[in-house]
Amino acid sequence: MHRLPGVRERLEDEYTRIEQMVRTRLHPYEGEMPTFTRLPERGIPQQQVLEWMTRLRERETPAWQTGHVSGTVYHGGEEHAAFLSQVYALHGQSNPLHADLFPSTVKFEAEIVAMTASLLGAHPIDDPSGGRGSHQTENDGEQGSYQTDPDLQIVGTVTSGGTESILLAMKTYRDWGRAERGITQPEVVAPVTAHPAFDKAAHLFCIRLIRTPVDNQFRADVKAMRRAITRNTVALVGSAPSYPHGAIDPIPQIAALAQEHRIGLHVDACLGGFILPFIERLGYPVPPYDFRVPGVTSMSVDPHKYGYTPKGLSVVLYRGRALRRYQYFTYTDWPGGLYASPTLPGSRPGALSAAGWAAMVTLGESGYLEAARRIMETATTVRQGIEAIPELRLMGVPLFLIAFTSDSLNIYEVLDRMAARGWRLVALQRPPGAHFAITLRHTQPGVAEQFLNDLRSAVNEVKQGKATSKQSEGMAPIYGMANSLPFRGVIDEVLHRYLDALYDL
Ligand SMILES: Cc1ncc(COP(=O)(O)O)c(C=O)c1O
Numbered sequence: 450m451h452r453l454p455g456v457r458e459r460l461e462d463e464y465t466r467i468e469q470m471v472r473t474r475l476h477p478y479e480g481e482m483p484t485f486t487r488l489p490e491r492g493i494p495q496q497q498v499l500e501w502m503t504r505l506r507e508r509e510t511p512a513w514q515t516g517h518v519s520g521t522v523y524h525g526g527e528e529h530a531a532f533l534s535q536v537y538a539l540h541g542q543s544n545p546l547h548a549d550l551f552p553s554t555v556k557f558e559a560e561i562v563a564m565t566a567s568l569l570g571a572h573p574i575d576d577p578s579g580g581r582g583s584h585q586t587e588n589d590g591e592q593g594s595y596q597t598d599p600d601l602q603i604v605g606t607v608t609s610g611g612t613e614s615i616l617l618a619m620k621t622y623r624d625w626g627r628a629e630r631g632i633t634q635p636e637v638v639a640p641v642t643a644h645p646a647f648d649k650a651a652h653l654f655c656i657r658l659i660r661t662p663v664d665n666q667f668r669a670d671v672k673a674m675r676r677a678i679t680r681n682t683v684a685l686v687g688s689a690p691s692y693p694h695g696a697i698d699p700i701p702q703i704a705a706l707a708q709e710h711r712i713g714l715h716v717d718a719c720l721g722g723f724i725l726p727f728i729e730r731l732g733y734p735v736p737p738y739d740f741r742v743p744g745v746t747s748m749s750v751d752p753h754k755y756g757y758t759p760k761g762l763s764v765v766l767y768r769g770r771a772l773r774r775y776q777y778f779t780y781t782d783w784p785g786g787l788y789a790s791p792t793l794p795g796s797r798p799g800a801l802s803a804a805g806w807a808a809m810v811t812l813g814e815s816g817y818l819e820a821a822r823r824i825m826e827t828a829t830t831v832r833q834g835i836e837a838i839p840e841l842r843l844m845g846v847p848l849f850l851i852a853f854t855s856d857s858l859n860i861y862e863v864l865d866r867m868a869a870r871g872w873r874l875v876a877l878q879r880p881p882g883a884h885f886a887i888t889l890r891h892t893q894p895g896v897a898e899q900f901l902n903d904l905r906s907a908v909n910e911v912k913q914g915k916a917t918s919k920q921s922e923g924m925a926p927i928y929g930m931a932n933s934l935p936f937r938g939v940i941d942e943v944l945h946r947y948l949d950a951l952y953d954l
Contacts, residue, residue, distance in 0.1 A: 460939060467927060467943055471950045478505070484954055516896040518873040520850075520886035524757035524820075529808070533759055536800075536807040543799030545607075546790065554799035557806035558607040564809055565750050565764045568726045569718065570740030571603030603740050604773050605766035606791045607802055611719035612646040613793055614749035614765035617776050618715045619650035619684070621747070621767070624775040625713070626683035638677045639686035640669035641879075642693050644717060647686060657681070667694035667845040667852075671702045678706070684713035684746075689721045689738035693877050693884065695850030697721070697736050704744025713746040713772075719763065720886075722750030724849060727814075727821035733848065740768060747772065757812060757820070757889075758805035761798065823892040824849050831887060834901035840908050844882050854882035858911045865923035866907035872900065876928050 482501055513522040524530070543551040545558060563571075608614045619637060626632035636657040639647050643660075651658035661673040669687055678685075685707050687698035700716055707714035716738055718725065729735040739745065748766045752758040767773045780788040812820075828849045835841050835853050844852040854860050860881050864874050874883045891897060931940050 463930075464943065464946060468946050468950060471947050472953070475950055476954075477508075486954060512871065512873065513890060516888075516890035516893055517871050518890070519875050519884060520754070520888060521873075522890060523754050523888045525888075525890050529757065532811065533804045533808055536804045537759065538800075540800040540803035543803065544796050545799050545802065546796045551799050554802050557799075557802040561607055561752065561762075561802060561806055561809065562605045562764055562766070565722065565752065565756075566603040566605060566740075566766055569603070569722060569748060569750065569766065570742075570745075571766075599770040601768065602770055603766055603768060604770050605764050606773070606776065607805075608763045608765055608792050609761050609794065609797070610753065610763045611644070611717075611749055611751045612649065614719065614751070614763045615644065615646035615715075615717060616650045616653065617765050617792060618747045618749060618767075619647065619656060620654050621772060621775040622684040622713045622715070623654050623656055625772060626681075628775070630683070632681050632683055634681050635683045636679060636681045637684050637686060638674050638682060640674070640688070640691070640698060642667060642669075642691040642696065642698075643686050643688050644692055644719070647717075656683075663696070667691065667696040669698040669703060671699055671706060674703060675706055678710055678712075682710065682712055684715055686715050686717065687738075689716050689718040689725060690848065690850065691717075692720060692850075694845040694852040694882075695720075695847050695884065695886070696845045697725075697738055697848075700736070700738045700745065701742050704742045707746070708744040714744055715747045715749070716745050717749050719749050719751040720754055720850070722748065722764075723752060723754065723756035723817065724821050724824065727818045728825060728848060730818060731822055731825060733825060735848070740766070752805050752809065755820075755888075756805070756809065758808040759801055761801045762805040820889055824887050824889065827892045827897050828887040830897040831885065831891075831900060834897070835904070838905060838908055840912065841904075844877075844884075850884055850886040852877060852882055852884040854880065855908075858908065859925060859929070861925035861928040862911045862923070863904075863907050865925045866910050867903060868923070870903045870907065872903060876924060878928060878932050881928065881932055 482504075512518055514525060540553070543554050545551065545554040548555050606617070608617060622637065623635045626635045634657065635655075636659055637647065637651065638659045638661060640663050641660045642663050647658055650656065659677045661677050662670050664670050674685060685703050687700050687703045688696070689700060690697045700714075704714050718738065721738070725735050725738065739748065746768045749763065750756075750766065751763045753760045753762045756762070765776070767776075776791065778788075778790050825848070828847065828851060832843065832847050832851050835843060835851060840855050840858050841853050842856060844854055854877075855863065860883055861876060864876055864883050867874055874885050876883055885900070891900070927943070934940060
């Protein structure tokens, strides 16, 4: 007698389907290139390896180079990339852990931090006004002290990416809370839209992360944050802007709350830190978000996004030298010697800092300003085009990252149809939506227009109920499931299987 498949069997079938889909996507070169599960007995000639590498690069480059991908590669210009590779090669052996051997990396990293801080409201020594911006801060009129007063100085360290910067800031507040307030069960309050790196930090450092709702523009609900504060709260979090919707949280209000409770405020400007200052200078309305706002005590900023440096470079900044101390790790009793490291890893690639520094000084303010101008012009075209499609609706008030949804169509089906046309957008959930982060790749002639043409066609197809040619490979069913299933464990299992698939040969 046949038994109807139970929930468990149906789930297993669904898992298998998703696994197969993920596998074909993540391992597309099977059969095309040898697979190594152990070292080759004899080394393979360099020429052969270079041939393989070139082939892989040629397969993977067009999608982002032609501007079909949201975010991801923020500059990608051939000349810029070739120059950075040249600098990387020059410093390929350097390791900042051995600062005495490679003092050039000390110079590069200290200057990366100083240049980044000066963009975000720290006053450079030779120009107390910072040459920009008009937000009033309680420190106006005493700017000189920014450089001399250790409590006001904006200091920081270089890290490997936005996640590490956020992890370190959260560890810093945990240790600050313990040392200065006797808080042994630290809590951090963050809007639901803040990056999952905050959850990762909470998980790793035994912090309780309290997520609070956002308003109808996807900005932090400050009242909800106020209600979430307890005597164990060590810090609040805001984003400038948030990854999902590109919304800038009301930083001055959150900062006032932080000051009232004498706790930290971390502003996550991983995405915005290298573009918002220039968007502001271009005259677009940018609400206050950086160290010019009293009460902002730390920031994470990613040169490896809109700073156009190679991947693997971020900066974490603090107001005051004392706060940065809580980030450091030192060990004095190791037989291997005295050990001191400012961030999470030990050895690090000094070449990344060399290339990052080189990107910053070759682009200069004028380069970043021009890039921001082009990006904002393209973003305006894309935004207006989306606004003109009746089935779509913008989510929040976009600047350079445009989030949208649909009240009448399944937005994930629209995304799948865009994928079939070669476009890679980001799917949002809770509520369903999509976003497209505009980069320099999209400012190439015709890209925005092509995007909008394809978006209109995709919407029309979904409206007419046309099936995609490869329905079973689309993301719509997975996101449909993620949005509708109350059992997060099932989705979690899918994610774990995805991670397994990364390393399964
Ligand atoms: C707002 C924001 N914060 C943090 C991160 C994490 O950065 P990373 O991927 O470099 O670790 C991102 C990445 O997109 C981001 O957009």
